Amino acid sequence: MPLAAYKTTQNNGADMAPLLFADLPDQRRVSHLPVTNGRRRRRYTPDQDAPLPSEAISTPQGGSGKSRDRFDEGTDPGTFPILHSRQHQHQPDHGGRMMNNSDASGMLQAVCSTFPLPAMQMQAEQAAQHLVGKAEQGSFFELIETPEAKSAAAEDDAVATLIPTPENISPPEPPQAHGTRFFAPDISSLPETFGQALAAIAPRYNNATKQFAGLKSDAQCAAKCLLTSHNKAEPDDLPCAPVKLRPLLEAFYPARIRMSEKRWANIRSSLANILREVGWMKERQRHQLMPEWDTALEPLQVKAHKGAMTRFAGYCSARNILPQKVNEETIDSFLEYIEEYSLTTNLSGFRSCTRQAWNRLCALGPAGQFTPLEKRAGYNRVGVTRDELPAAFVSDVETYLARCANPGPLDFKFGNGLARETLRKREGNIYIAARYLIDRGWQRDEIDSLSKIMKTDLIILMMEEHFKRHSPDGKAWPPSAAPMASHLFTIAKQLGNVTDKDLSLINDVTKRLRRRRNVFPEKTRERLAAFDDIKVLKSLFALPKIWWKRAQKFLREGQLARAFTWAKRAIALDILLTKPLRISELASIDFAQDLRRDRKHRIIGLCVPGHKTKTGLPIEAELRKDTVDMIQTYLSEHSKIFAQRTETFLFPGKEQGHVAPHSFGATLKTSILNDLGVVVNPHLVRALIATIIFDEDADGDTVAQHMLGHLDITTTRSHYGMQRGRAAQRQYSAIISQVLKRGGK
DNA sequence: CTCCAAATACATTCACACTC
DNA sequence: GAGTGTGAATGTATTTGGAG
Structure with missing residues (x-):
């Protein structure tokens, strides 16, 4: 019922959205521009780069026009028995199609874009010229693999195609890939599923060796x-294609089905072995690097530092990319x-590590030898940065925030002073608001004072922009709308920009933005549902x-x-x-002050003073003996760490404090997952505990x-507390059976 | 290479004081 | 005692860099 009410409210917001802004002057309305700012934008952006549900992200298409590199560091011929011991690989995208001149020049572009790096691009251009030349001579059909040719190729492994690789361009002499051959599997000829892959490798195992049976059963298990x-x-x-398989791997947690980490690691390794055998991945082997x-x-x-670089170095070697050119x-x-x-998995983490490893390498050598990569800070910023706006505006904002703080x-008008988090949020909203105005056609120079942009009609414009970007479906307001409007209107009121007429409008607007309160969030409800299984609760x-x-x-080892x-x-x-x-209360427990002790100085409980808590109420709790033992052992076993600190926090940070x-919460979450x-x-956990209490006792x-x-x-x-009515149900059952008994049989 | 922890930028939710 | 206004957290995603 409450959920339905929430949805209704959202719909109201939706119906109102266009009306709400109907009266606004539209001279500033220009079509929405995505924030590019040289950076990637992400998340809920309803228009251009609409969010993809995670299930939908899984399949980048091979031939979708996005150029991909199809080369690998070292691979020796014969590595891919199924794939072909063909000498040269080819571009799959053009297979089996007749080509005309425009195709040939299109191909030039395609080939060039397939070789994104300067050195390779030159080769690509030469290769493409070569192709176009051939095409003009009318002999281009020789270049293409027709379906028939393809099947012939499957039979005859020695068929070489003429699609350019650096090795078959001549003249001029291209740099030779260093001691390796490019890895360029023809995706179209690779098995699409593990079923096909198993069928393909079966003959090599005579269908029935133990090894093969192992691979097969692991693949079956993985599928399930x-x-x-x-x-x-x-x-x-x-699916075999790593781009399709990866999201599945990333979404799976062996613990969810009570499978051990080790078993899962073995299965993954079997999958990788199968992929290697059929040619989706290359053999694991050390490749020769360029000198x-x-x-x-x-x-x-x-x-480990070397390890972080070897794969990258191998990749570059195979493509003749010198370290100087990275x-x-x-x-x-x-x-x-x-x-x-x-x-x-975790490609973005892998990217960070590669960048970091490269920069570490740069720092070691003589300055200027290699070029380190620049930081990518601010990658996900929506708001404008300070240096993009006039200094007058920035200092205006700072003055305002200082006044809010003190x-x-x-x-x-400014009350008692805002807390740090609130100040940060407010500052963030101001710069986001500025971004919205710029997207609506304002010049940056025009934004030179805070009070100039914090006006009712402009704020409404900003909210419209916010709706456009963040509405989940183009109809409902996102949850972030209400806090944002609240901040902006508060600023406007504080800066004296609001007339009485505005005030009623503001009230009207905020009222409509506000979501239904007192609703148990759906996400929490879903997550708690996992604990309906008492086994899960016990294991937690x-x-x-x-x-x-x-x-x-770890300590013993x-x-x-790691032990710590x-x-x-x-x-x-x-x-x-x-x-x-x-979490903030937990993270900041001080073992010298916040642990209650008895006369013998033994820990008996927890006592967090009110000034540390969100509500200002002190927190008192008894601790079980197990917990106390753990804490005492922990403090003595890691006494060296604590001895180095001036503070006495139970959970010390990396450097100090x-x-x-934030990190602690995230770490705990990941570890539990x-x-x-x-x-x-x-x-x-708070919601869980309340729910458990309510489940047991309706009056809890x-x-x-x-x-x-x-x-x-x-x-x-x-x-808190889903109040699922289970306890009430139980009590009702008891009551009704009592009542019915009373009448006799 | 992988894991961990911290920083940063939003996104979302919790929570109290106040009002009627 | 329910609803409102606004403040103050926590959650999530992404990056960086150090440690193992």
């Missing part, structure tokens, strides 16, 4: 694990290659002990840092499950309120 939507998924349903790369890597002494484009094309021909005692409560054991194991990490997590989760603190709540396969962020409000530390019980009722 990865394709949960199918009832009976078979290897035939599992220039060998020299370049020499200064890297740390094994730039952003090289990294991009390398990543595209990795995406297409490897099962590496208003004078009589500055009633068992997790701290498992992590603690892990920590002890002498891996102190897992001990930290074990204790944090244990405390969280005992007393559901907010306590761990950052890896070990249980369930999404649990620290705040969800007060208990839940105390557990969560709410001042106001309506908060407890509205935001």
